[in-house]
Amino acid sequence: xxxxxxxxxxxxxxxxxxxxxxxxxxxxxxxxxxxxxxxxxxxxxxxxxxxxxxxxxxxxxxxxxxxxxxxxxxxxxxxxxxxxxxxxxxxxxxxxxxxxxxxxxxxxxxxxxxxxxxxxxxxxxxxxxxxxxxxxxxxxxxxxxxxxxxxxxxxxxxxxxxxxxxxxxxxxxxxxxxxxxxxxxxxxxxxxxxxxxxxxxxxxxxxxxxxxxxxxxxxxxxxxxxxxxxxxxxxxxxxxxxxxxxxxxxxxxxxxxxxxxxxxxxxxxxxxxxxxxxxxxxxxxxxxxxxxxxxxxxxxxxxxxxxxxxxxxxxxxxxxxx
Amino acid sequence: xxxxxxxxxxxxxxxxxxxxxxxxxxxxxxxxxxxxxxxxxxxxxxxxxxxxxxxxxxxxxxxxxxxxxxxxxxxxxxxxxxxxxxxxxxxxxxxxxxxxxxxxxxxxxxxxxxxxxxxxxxxxxxxxxxxxxxxxxxxxxxxxxxxxxxxxxxxxxxxxxxxxxxxxxxxxxxxxxxxxxxxxxxxxxxxxxxxxxxxxxxxxxxxxxxxxxxxxxxxxxxxxxxxxxxxxxxxxxxxxxxxxxxxxxxxxxxxxxxxxxxxxxxxxxxxxxxxxxxxxxxxxxxxxxxxxxxxxxxxxxxxxxxxxxxxxxxxxxxxxxx
Numbered sequence: 001x002x003x004x005x006x007x008x009x010x011x012x013x014x015x016x017x018x019x020x021x022x023x024x025x026x027x028x029x030x031x032x033x034x035x036x037x038x039x040x041x042x043x044x045x046x047x048x049x050x051x052x053x054x055x056x057x058x059x060x061x062x063x064x065x066x067x068x069x070x071x072x073x074x075x076x077x078x079x080x081x082x083x084x085x086x087x088x089x090x091x092x093x094x095x096x097x098x099x100x101x102x103x104x105x106x107x108x109x110x111x112x113x114x115x116x117x118x119x120x121x122x123x124x125x126x127x128x129x130x131x132x133x134x135x136x137x138x139x140x141x142x143x144x145x146x147x148x149x150x151x152x153x154x155x156x157x158x159x160x161x162x163x164x165x166x167x168x169x170x171x172x173x174x175x176x177x178x179x180x181x182x183x184x185x186x187x188x189x190x191x192x193x194x195x196x197x198x199x200x201x202x203x204x205x206x207x208x209x210x211x212x213x214x215x216x217x218x219x220x221x222x223x224x225x226x227x228x229x230x231x232x233x234x235x236x237x238x239x240x241x242x243x244x245x246x247x248x249x250x251x252x253x254x255x256x257x258x259x260x261x262x263x264x265x266x267x268x269x270x271x272x273x274x275x276x277x278x279x280x281x282x283x284x285x286x287x288x289x290x291x292x293x294x295x296x297x298x299x300x301x302x303x304x305x306x307x308x309x310x311x312x313x314x315x316x317x318x319x320x321x322x
Numbered sequence: 323x324x325x326x327x328x329x330x331x332x333x334x335x336x337x338x339x340x341x342x343x344x345x346x347x348x349x350x351x352x353x354x355x356x357x358x359x360x361x362x363x364x365x366x367x368x369x370x371x372x373x374x375x376x377x378x379x380x381x382x383x384x385x386x387x388x389x390x391x392x393x394x395x396x397x398x399x400x401x402x403x404x405x406x407x408x409x410x411x412x413x414x415x416x417x418x419x420x421x422x423x424x425x426x427x428x429x430x431x432x433x434x435x436x437x438x439x440x441x442x443x444x445x446x447x448x449x450x451x452x453x454x455x456x457x458x459x460x461x462x463x464x465x466x467x468x469x470x471x472x473x474x475x476x477x478x479x480x481x482x483x484x485x486x487x488x489x490x491x492x493x494x495x496x497x498x499x500x501x502x503x504x505x506x507x508x509x510x511x512x513x514x515x516x517x518x519x520x521x522x523x524x525x526x527x528x529x530x531x532x533x534x535x536x537x538x539x540x541x542x543x544x545x546x547x548x549x550x551x552x553x554x555x556x557x558x559x560x561x562x563x564x565x566x567x568x569x570x571x572x573x574x575x576x577x578x579x580x581x582x583x584x585x586x587x588x589x590x591x592x593x594x595x596x597x598x599x600x601x602x603x604x605x606x607x608x609x610x611x612x613x614x615x616x617x618x619x620x621x622x623x624x625x626x627x628x629x630x631x632x633x634x635x636x637x638x639x640x641x642x643x644x
Contacts, residue, residue, distance in 0.1 A: 023363075025470060025471075025472075026326065027470070028543070029400075029401070029469055029471050029472075029547075030367055030396075030397035030398075030400040030401055030471075030531065030532060030549045031365045031366055031367035031397050031398060031400075031401045031403065031459075031461070031468075032366045032367070033363045033364070033365055033366075033401075033463075034363060034364040034365075034366065034470055035363050035364075035365055035465060036334070036358040036362075036363075038360065038377055040358075041345070041355045041356060041357050041358075042355070042356040042357075042358055042364060042460075043353045043354070043355055043356075044353055044354045044355075044356065044442060044443060044458070044460065045352055045353035045354070045409075045443060046409040046411050046443055046444050046445050046456075046458055047411075047443075047445050048411040048412075048413060048445040048447050048450070048454075048456060050413050050447055050449035050451075052449060052450055053447060053448065053449050054447070057612060074352075075352035075353050076352075076353060078351075078352040078353070079351070079352055079353045079355075081353065087366060087367075087368040087458060089368050089369075089370040089456045090370075091370060091454050093370050102634075107421045120366060121366060121367060121368055121468055122368045122370075123368050123369050123370040123456070125370050125371075125372055125375060125376070126372070126375065127372035127373070127374060127375050127451065127452050127454065128374055128451065129372075129450065129451020129452045129454070130449050130450055130451045132370075132413050132451070132454045132456075134368075134370060134445070134450065134454075134456035136366070136368055136409060136458040137353075138366065139353070139363075141355070143357060148347060148351055148352075149347075149350055149351050149352075150347075150350070209352065210352060221350070225350045225351075240436075249560070255333055
């Protein structure tokens with residue numbers, strides 16, 4: 001894309017996505033302006049997604065835009081933040097067509113409409129390489145109430161929203177390695193950041209993270225930041241019906257895969273035991289299942305025990321996106 | 323870099339850059355927290371730099387880090403903002419060495435120390451392509467006082483800080499196309515965002531932009547956003563002594579090059595004529611030369627007149643980085 005084309009693209013395609021926020025200045029300026037509400041802290045996060053690493057080269061660009069958008073939004077959810085807006089920077093491969101760019105914009109437009117957000121800025125460039133999408137999301141949270149990875153205490157319960165491992169199976173479907181199954185595919189292509197649950201958990205959870213690297217790996221992040229031991233019971237980990245069907249054929253190796261696969265964007269959190277009934281009541285309030293999966297003790301690690309009480313071994317706790 | 327290596331890199335190399343800001347949470351969390359000062363607006367900008375497009379593949383990685391940092395900071399300067407901190411996301415080529423990553427971090431460390439800023443977050447990944455650096459900078463400005471591209475009025479003067487075209491000559495030196503000249507090379511490798519000048523101009527300028535695409539192109543951005551005509555006198559455009567020396571050999575074609583070359587990161591601004599003496603007095607206050615280069619009239623374009631009063635023609639007003 002020529003640089004002149006860049007300006008036209010911003011004016012004609014991206015600027016309409018900024019129309020609802022005067023502080024975006026129609027994307028004509030060097031920066032955006034935001035007026036924080038009194039008593040609120042600003043929450044900022046950035047995720048960078050690269051074709052071939054974080055998404056498939058064959059993924060349609062509306063899927064890429066949406067997954068970039070939703071994975072960032074999930075980081076805000078993990079902090080219990082109310083999202084405000086976002087900046088989107090894209091490095092287009094040199095052979096990107098106008099149709100592909102339009103598809104990307106339509107993915108952004110659908111996602112921001114669904115979550116009531118506005119594009120605030122960003123950058124558009126091109127290079128000799130794969131598509132790179134870097135977004136920065138802005139949210140706000142009442143001062144002092146943000147959820148963090150640090151804060152889990154021995155005796156706390158461990159909870160998780162939704163179901164685990166679906167996105168990994170959806171990815172396998174997108175790659176052609178598994179038979180079509182619409183629910184699982186949509187869990188990869190159109191994950192649901194748990195914004196409402198995060199907001200409700202501000203007064204209940206002691207520590208929180210979103211599951212992007214894999215359940216075991218992200219539990220490890222809470223363990224190391226909170227300096228505690230997370231003891232997870234594999235039998236209690238919520239799995240969707242299609243994932244259970246798949247698991248029947250795959251057995252123990254399959255379960256290990258689901259517990260170390262990323263991109264579910266569910267919330268994994270800890271909370272004092274006396275908050276259990278309040279947490280269970282959030283199911284109806286936030287429209288998401290919340291499952292007890294274990295408890296916190298002194299220590300500095302993560303253990304997952306199978307139904308026989310044996311500690312499960314993992315080659316890697318997660319991390320690898322594909 | 324393996325994803326395990328990613329976490330070590332963040333913990334060992336990047337987290338120390340966040341030590342001065344508790345809201346960065348030691349880079350262990352999903353997002354950073356910032357407490358805005360009462361009465362301030364938050365200013366946000368993102369720039370993405372790609373190897374081979376925005377910098378040379380041969381540029382050392384501390385130069386790349388610094389130029390990414392400074393080009394973003396220049397966007398805050400153009401809004402008259404006080405910088406607060408930044409997020410840095412990097413997609414490393416697969417063959418990046420540990421030494422190169424360390425060099426990048428040392429470039430960031432030096433730049434943030436110089437400007438008193440703190441790393442707040444970001445992302446680290448890798449991919450099969452050139453180095454991509456995407457930074458988001460956060461600043462603040464007293465509510466309602468931010469400089470914008472819109473606001474220039476007929477009768478206003480046009481001003482520019484520093485000198486124009488040096489970075490283009492520095493880039494030519496870095497590419498080996500021109501003989502070594504330390505001042506010009508440093509103007510490409512180590513530009514000076516005009517933060518102080520931007521802050522001082524909040525009460526004086528009617529419109530402002532930083533020169534990243536080229537003087538003529540960026541004047542065009544003010545013209546189109548403010549819906550005015552910018553009439554620039556080429557003879558008044560400030561050039562450094564080394565640039566003048568180069569120009570003696572290159573003549574008119576050379577001048578066109580300097581006026582359409584990017585990356586100077588000077589401020590181009592307009593101001594009511596009755597502010598002229600106050601603006602000239604900023605030279606000492608902000609430690610930067612400020613030069614009158616023309617005036618605003620009704621219209622919607624940019625003209626640059628040579629010493630004979632003839633309108634200069636440009637194949638392209640700028641835009642192309644290399």
